[in-house]
Amino acid sequence: MTIEWQTISAQYCANRDSTIPPSMKLKSDPPKDMLNVTNVPKTCGLLSPKELELTENYDATGLADLIKEHKTTSKELVVAFCKRAAIAQQLLNCVNELLLEEALEQATKLDEYYATTGQLVGPLHGVPISVKEHISLKGHTATASFLAKANEIAEADSDIVQTIRKAGGVFYCRTSQPQSLMHLETSSPLMGTTLNPFNRKLTPGGSSGGEGALLGLRASVLGIGSDIGGSIRSPAANNGLYGFRPSTLRLSRKGCQGAVKGQESILGVVGPLAQSARDLNLFMKACMAGEPWLEDASIVPLPWRTPNLPTKLKIGIMRTDRVVTPQPPVQRAMEIVIDKLKDSPEYELIDIEPFKHKYSWDLISELYWLDGGKACYDLFAQVGEPLEPLTEWILKQPNVKNHDVAGVWKLVADRDEYRNQYIKHLQAYGVDFVLCPAGPGPAPRLGETRYWTYFSVWNLLDLPSAVFPVTKVDPALDVKDESYEPMNDDDAFYYQNYKPEDYKDAPVGLQLVGTRWEDENLLAALEKVVRIL
Structure with a gap:
């Protein structure tokens, strides 16, 4: 029926x-x-x-x-x-x-x-x-x-x-x-x-x-x-x-x-x-x-400015977020770009460490659903709409729950404190931009995308970020390291599911992130980086 x-x-x-x-x-x-x-x-x-x-x-x-x-x-x-x-x-x-x-x-x-x-x-x-x-x-x-x-x-x-x-x-x-x-x-x-x-x-x-x-x-x-x-x-x-x-x-x-209007967490x-x-x-x-x-009073009245890039760009190299290790195609893409940049006198490359990325996911996934997902569940119930597996996955993240006003205030304060700590962490390295993976691997098999943090951490920090293409999966080059020992369940999921032949022809991109709220400079730096690839 x-x-x-x-x-x-x-x-x-x-x-x-x-x-x-x-x-x-x-x-x-x-x-x-x-x-x-x-x-x-x-x-x-x-x-x-x-x-x-x-x-x-x-x-x-x-x-x-x-x-x-x-x-x-x-x-x-x-x-x-x-x-x-x-x-x-x-x-x-x-x-x-x-x-x-x-x-x-x-x-x-x-x-x-x-x-x-x-x-x-x-x-x-x-x-x-x-x-x-x-x-x-x-x-x-x-x-x-x-x-x-x-x-x-x-x-x-x-x-x-x-x-x-x-x-x-x-x-x-x-x-x-x-x-x-x-x-x-x-x-x-x-x-x-x-x-x-x-x-x-x-x-x-x-x-x-x-x-x-x-x-x-x-x-x-x-x-x-x-x-x-x-x-x-x-x-x-x-x-x-x-x-x-x-x-x-x-x-x-x-x-x-x-589903929700007015949510600003x-x-x-x-x-x-x-x-x-x-x-x-x-x-x-x-x-x-x-x-x-x-037309929208919430928008910052800031025209698009002429970029003001330093003569030598200091780019932080974040090879991994220390939660899920990038799969071989992403590791190879990082090395392709790093090799190009380090041969140019216009760039200074500085290896940097991530800052509490596991905590960032616990925090942002809770901030997404301040009502515990009630607004979505109510919409599904109106017509008997079944939940997709990935909908159920995100709604059932461990920290998702309904919050009272005091709980919302605390979460927003935690968000702002994490932002301040992370910006100080980046400032200590003195970098203008961060080069990092765009996800833990190439496009996952259908139904298997269960790790967001390579992207979502920059949403949490509200830093401008851009993705650009680098290469495609080559099963002959992107061989699985059978000796690797995963760090946790998420890492094990992506390690165990990586079979290079399954990703043939899949594009591989990377991410360039601005360390300040200067969108113009980020896009100018991106154009400069991709010209040498």
């Missing part, structure tokens, strides 16, 4: 499928044992040679330049990227909604405006932009992947959407996220499981996993995600992308949907996933030019 949540899911997925025109459907599905599907858009026959060139060879900055130089139009780009997004959905289950008609309408207006006036409306004029589903678009659902919210329609664009529209960006696709928004994977009873384009047995990450999968298949050049514990950086690392977690209160979260942020480091800068500059503090 069909029950309520199954009916809601079936209706939602049917509506999603109806947004993909028959002309954008694959003639046949690739074999299920084809794990790496990144070449399917090139071979399926749905994209013209020009559309393949536009989607394969350019980042957002490059596409904006093509429009400016009259070498393409926004309308042409929208058609190309909608086709590719439709392919991505059929291969990876990453799209909540294709916005073909309204994207074409907006693109046509932008093309006509440029042809008539010779002026661009902003730095993203005509560039197709994808966006995570819980970031509201007027007239569309904003479920945050709760079935109880499946029929809720946003009455207005979120602030970040308004900002990007003013900069000329064209929204053409909305992407998947996990149940409760609190997985580093992307699965929900609403839509099912989103897959990794490089290996469909692996996760694209989460919670902005639909964005990660979409960009990984090059069905987007620039997407908007959100991050409260790694939700931008995890998909970026898992799909060979660039992702940026800005400091809080630089970009507005107004209009982003979830750990603030989420919105930010970009991109095909290049320079596109992260492009996105942030475009947002800051829109003066988001005029």
